Amino acid sequence: MQITVEFSGGLETAFDGNKKHVLDVPEGSSVNWLLHHMVETLMPDHKREEGKNIFLQDESVRPGVLVLINDSDWELEGEDQYILQPRDVIIFASTLHGG
Known part of the structure; x- marks a missing residue:
């Protein structure tokens, strides 16, 4: 089934600058599964450790x-x-800003 994932507030930098992704995910997948799937498949290898640190903490957002x-x-x-449903739109927006 297809879902859409969007990143904003700077999080897109961890995902190679791409703000929007349309993903095929297995039925019955949870947001927890999605978090780990995104780290493993959407983050470029050279940014994975840094990206994981700005996106996840203790296995959650x-x-x-x-x-x-x-x-x-x-x-x-x-x-x-939450169990993902067809055509869900999941948005991850950073509310933290450096300065």
């Missing part, structure tokens, strides 16, 4: 990264346990 599932806060949808 780092604090300061807003996650929206179909424009709804993922906390209302079950966070990383």
Whole structure:
């Protein structure tokens, strides 16, 4: 099934600058599965360790990264346990800015 994943707020740099990805994922996949899948398949090898550090913490999304599932806060949808549905749009937006 297809879903769309979007990155903003600088997170796209960890994914080779690509802000939008249309992915085929197995039915029954959770957001937790998606997080690890994205690190392994969308992050370039040379950026994987750095990208993982700005994106994940303790096997989940780092604090300061807003996650929206179909424009709804993922906390209302079950966070990383949410089971992905066809045509879902998952947005990862960093709210942290360097200075």
